[in-house]
Amino acid sequence: MALMTSSLDMFVVCVLFGVRVESRLLNANGTVDAEEIYTVCTANFPPYVACIEGDSSPTNFSGYSTEMFKRAASKLGWKAKNYRLLCLPFNDLVNDLTDPDGTCDMATAAMTVQLESIEKGIQFAYPDYHTGQGLMVYTSGVKTNRWLFLKPFSWVVWLFLFLAALAVGVSARVVEIIAKPKAAEPSEGKEDEKAGVGELVWSAGAQIVNAAEPMQAFSIPSRIIIFVWAFLILLLVAMYTGNAAAILTASAVDVSIQSIDDLQGKNWGAYQFTIEIMHLNGWNPTVLYDPQTVAETDHMLDQLESGVIEGLVWDCGFVDYITATRCNFYKVGDCITEDNRAMAFWQNATASLVNAFSTAVLQLEASSELSHIHEVFIKPTSTICESEAAGDQQQVTFNQVSGLWIVLTATIAWSMLMAFVARHVKLTHLHRLYKKTLSREVGKELGEIDLKQATVIDNPVAFHGP
Structure with missing residues (x-):
């Protein structure tokens, strides 16, 4: 009885003085008691998590997974006082989630949802990041492209440009015949004096490159068509000149490796725990990595840069981050395998808690918050190399200039109508x-x-007369 009284007195003292009782998810269902603190473990793995091992200061944690967890917890009504972040080595974190005497209640460290982990008892929420393995190479060369002069415009713009020249030449001739049939006919013995359809089409097309004299026209409607056509050419030439200058002066990478198949017979690396799926696909990496520290990760990248390995197959999020922030690293194609990353929970966590966080992640996905976090941490667009930005953003598409063709079509239609009216x-x-x-x-x-x-x-x- 004395022991029970002492325990009760101790509990009352803790409540009165605001002492929190740390609990390893005792009957947690997604709501947090004001007197509980849950330990959320993570591991340093840029760009998913940036932290210092052993540290638990909230201001020293950043990255995709950290931000995602904070937003998901906020949707459940959790406050900063309800949890603490703890940075551990990744292997220690995984082992802790299955240790009855461990510390971690849950983990937000971009853990891969694997059957092996589930069989050990680790529970996962709904995946918050869909990724896989991607191929990355290092290059410092400059791409040589003999067709680079075509790149300022998309192929649709080129096609419609020459189709428009044909339409202008034909329509100008038709309008001439409608408006002034006598003037449009060649004089006797002077067949070359008046411009025919072929001459007008040639003149309209050659004006694109300033290789012909102005088109001949006698009626006002046809002259209007020619004026609008000249204005369209003026704008397109200005666009072409500016884009061509930007593309030609920007550096572009020269990648000799176009797929993982090009690495066969060469030295290339991969994550050691993906060796099984590598072999299943017929891929045989010669070097396996498992970096646990920043220095080991940098060493792996240094080997790729120095040519010790000619390619590296690694997590797509990591590849996206490195290629977005280091200009000489280049991502080849899309992810070559698929996997999912999610928050992990201690093996004895309640299903209601896991489901609550799954619902929160789905809400973040539906509201595009996950996409926003991805752009901020995984692939920061503000640091994309200028060469990539020039190659991806400088090309003029048809949608951007389709208004010019609309104006030209409307002008041709209006001019023909005016020619009919004038003749009437x-x-x-x-x-x-x-x-x-x-x-x-x-x-x-x-x-x-x-x-x-x-x-x-x-x-x-x-x-x-005679």
């Missing part, structure tokens, strides 16, 4: 004026004939 007005409203003009010209010609006859009669020299 001439035939209906100017017919009387045309008849008066014709009568006046006929009378004038008849008067000139009578005058010539009179002159001949009055001039005896002009008479040559």
Whole structure:
């Protein structure tokens, strides 16, 4: 009885003085008692986690997994006072999750969801990161591309550019025939004087490279078409010049290894715990790595940079981070294998707690918060090398300039309509004026004939009769 009284008194004292009782997920269901602190373990693994082993200061933890956990915990109503972060070596962290006398209640360290871990008793929440293994190479060369001059425009822009030249030449000729059929016909003995369809098409196309004289036109509608076409060329030439200069002056990597198959027969490395899946796919890495410290990770990258290995197959998130922050490292293709990363829980954690965090992760995914965290920590766009940015962002796509073609099409349609209207007005409203003009010209010609006859009669020299 005395012992029970002493224990009760101790509990009362802890409550009165605000002493928290640390518990290893005692009946935890996703909500946190104000008097409990849960230990959330992690391991230094940039870019997922950046921390110092043995440290538990909240300000010294950063990275994708750390930020993801904080946001998921916040959705469950957890406060900073309800948990503490603890940085451990990765192997110690994994062993702790299956140790009955361990410290970790859960782990946020981008752990791979593996059957082997599940069989040991480790529980996982819904995957918060879908990744795999990716291939990374080192290169400092400059790419030689004989077709680089085509890169400022996408192929669709090139196609529509020359189709537009054809349309402009044909439509200008059609409008000429509709608006001024007589003027559009070549004069007798002067077939080359008027521009035909072929000449107009050639002139429209050659104007793109300034290799032809201005197109000939007689009617106002066709001249409007030619003006808009010239304006379109002006804008496109300016775009081409600017983009070509940016692309030609930017450095681009020369990658001789285009896939993992190109590494066969060469020295290349991989993570030692992926050797089984490597062999299943017929891939045989010559060097296996398992870096536990920053120095070991740097040594692995130094071997790739120095040419000791010609390629490295590693976690895609790590590959994305390195290639985004170090310009001479280059990611080849997409992930070549698939796996998932998730928060892990001590083997005796309640299913309700695991499900609560799974729901929180799904909410983060639905709200695009996971994508945002990925862009911040895994592949920071602000540090992407200028060469990659130039190659990916400088090309002009058709959608960006489609408005020019819309304007040109509308101009052609409007000009044809105006030509039809102009011809109709001439035939209906100017017919009387045309008849008066014709009568006046006929009378004038008849008067000139009578005058010539009179002159001949009055001039005896002009008479040559027998």
